[in-house]
Amino acid sequence: MSTIGHHDFRMPGAVRFGVNALLTLPDEIKHRPATKLALISDKGVEGAGLVQKVIELLQPLSIPMVVFTEIKGEPTFNLLESTVRMLQQEGCDLVVGIGGGSAMDVAKTTAALLDKADLAAYLSGVSVIESRTIPCILLPTTSGTGAEVTMNAIFGDEEQELKRGLVSPALLPDVAIIDPLLTLTCPAKVTAASGVDAFTHAIESYIAVRSTLMTRMYAEKAMKIFPQHITRAVHHGGNLEARIGMSLVSNLAGVSLANAGVGAVHALAYPLGGKYHIEHGVANALLMPYVFEVTGRACTEQMVQVAKLLQLGDFDKQPYEALDAVVQYMYRLLDELDLPTSLKQLGVDEASLPVLAEQASKVERLLSNTPYNLTYEKIVGIYKKAYSGQ
Structure with a gap:
């Protein structure tokens, strides 16, 4: 609460x-x-x-x-x-x-x-x-x-x-x-990137420091509906039911985002867009599992609930295993939706990672909304792992 x-x-x-x-x-x-x-x-x-x-x-x-x-x-x-x-x-x-x-x-x-x-x-x-x-x-x-x-x-x-x-x-x-x-005319690549962007909004606002009972209701519903529609919307774009479902996901997650805010995933994505002009949704989708591997450690109870919403299993008796299940789901999403899995794929220069980390560490509005203290060193570590890929 x-x-x-x-x-x-x-x-x-x-x-x-x-x-x-x-x-x-x-x-x-x-x-x-x-x-x-x-x-x-x-x-x-x-x-x-x-x-x-x-x-x-x-x-x-x-x-x-x-x-x-x-x-x-x-x-x-x-x-x-x-x-x-x-x-x-x-x-x-x-x-x-x-x-x-x-x-x-x-x-x-x-x-x-x-x-x-x-x-x-x-x-x-x-x-x-x-x-x-x-x-x-x-x-x-x-x-x-x-x-x-x-x-x-x-x-x-x-x-x-x-x-x-x-x-x-x-x-x-x-x-x-x-x-x-x-x-219906949205291309598959854009559908994938924007769809996972909506999921990022839902899960980040769900664990946000500024989250409330009302924002979590919207985020929970968005996360529950998301797995039912995202793959069909990407690979069968003419499926109206999938498009309706993803429109609802986007709207629900957007309302939660608007009121609770987002966090570290977005903070680390901003410099990638500024320096390398990587699309916002692509950057968020790629960084999400690498960021949550670290920040999710402070959200054990929430990760148990997220795992249930995504139908990944019941982790009430093994709560510390929920985070790994959620992160592995995020990695699978990148593969299933044909999204990039490493910064190297996107043409990011490894030598620029410390500069990107310095810029990300200044996005205090979002980092302060993350229930985990991400130091500059940890941000560099996340970028390095995301650079090489899983």
């Missing part, structure tokens, strides 16, 4: 979940009168025809629209700033974001910054975005980041070669519309 005396529990203004939920988007826009709409997405989603589908869906509203799809890979602060400036000049007063975590992070942060003149303090992290006056609606096309229900957005800092997160309740959208049909 959490020792926190009181806590907030935050979610978007509304979460709409279900097949064909996309079709309700025009009604949501009608309820929020706008003079010009910004539609933010990425090249992959545009190529899949989903951006055009949204444009056609909104045409009867006769609202002027600016379409921005210049997001390739994971976004940087420079891209974010240029997007905000452009849409300010265009006079946009409503933002719709459709895509994976990158597109939604750009969309929701842009919406929160459109009414701000001085961006520097917010982008540097010196000031927290205090409010949002521009309506924001998000529609995920992947099942993993949970960005449509979280209060954080991640961007690459090109000068420092690392990733930084902006955190504010202002980043929660007015409406999150989760339509599993939008994920």
Whole structure:
């Protein structure tokens, strides 16, 4: 039981979940009168025809629209700033974001910054975005980041070669519309990486220092559903039942993440994204077993419960064996889903591991939320083992 005396529990203004939920988007826009709409997405989603589908869906509203799809890979602060400036000049007063975590992070942060003149303090992290006056609606096309229900957005800092997160309740959208049909075009590699990313959110928020009874309920349900759907979603992407299941996993884990936060896996993943531009989900998936081999030692009781949720067995009488079962499951996931199993595979230079560890050790917001004191030396050790592979 959490020792926190009181806590907030935050979610978007509304979460709409279900097949064909996309079709309700025009009604949501009608309820929020706008003079010009910004539609933010990425090249992959545009190529899949989903951006055009949204444009056609909104045409009867006769609202002027600016379409921005210049997001390739994971976004940087420079891209974010240029997007905000452009849409300010265009006079946009409503933002719709459709895509994976990158597109939604750009969309929701842009919406929160459109009414701000001085961006520097917010982008540097010196000031927290205090409010949002521009309506924001998000529609995920992947099942993993949970960005449509979280209060954080991640961007690459090109000068420092690392990733930084902006955190504010202002980043929660007015409406999150989760339509599993939008994920059917998601490629297998992205489905695998984003799906395991969602599992990372669930298990890290479950053991988090800031976890509560309410956040653990969401995390537990996400972990229970995850094994039932992830393999089919990756290897049989047209299976709608699997896509619905993974959309639910992502949403549940995202809510838990938004309120309890995550920990060391994400802290160690950030430098990999900043220096080597390794996709966030891939970095999390690869690092997860190597990190939990160490940090899981402080979570024996939780690991027993996680093993039950994943149907790995009942370890009530052998609680210290639960961690190994969970970690071995994580390793098997990488193999079953054709994800990388070592940093060497991803082109990471072994000589850079101490620098990566130094950067990771500075992500205090996440490390302090991990119930295990990860020293610099231990972080180096985790990176070294992840470099060579199991």
